[in-house]
Amino acid sequence: MKFGPNNDGEHCPEGHSTAATIATISATLAADPDVDSSAVEIRMLGPVVLLEGYITKAADRDKIISLAASVVGWDNVQDRMLSRIPPQ
Numbered sequence: 001m002k003f004g005p006n007n008d009g010e011h012c013p014e015g016h017s018t019a020a021t022i023a024t025i026s027a028t029l030a031a032d033p034d035v036d037s038s039a040v041e042i043r044m045l046g047p048v049v050l051l052e053g054y055i056t057k058a059a060d061r062d063k064i065i066s067l068a069a070s071v072v073g074w075d076n077v078q079d080r081m082l083s084r085i086p087p088q
Helices: 018-031 058-072
Strands: 040-045 048-055 077-083
Touching (some): 018 040, 018 058, 058 077
Antiparallel strands (some): 040 048
């Protein structure tokens, strides 16, 4: 799914709504047992997916970004997640 310059902000060129895109990304994250995305919020700003919230493992950041990019493409993912990694 790619968003183009003629996008009205509510649908991608394929006709998927913002809500459908967020639901797809949420389901993709929830289906992966190796990543904890429970404290991550998914929002959209136009064609860009904003990943906000907290992660507790460094590996989760890359995995969450990768899973979101598999839905909307790398150019449409913005990472705003903060780390809450406990000290060793």
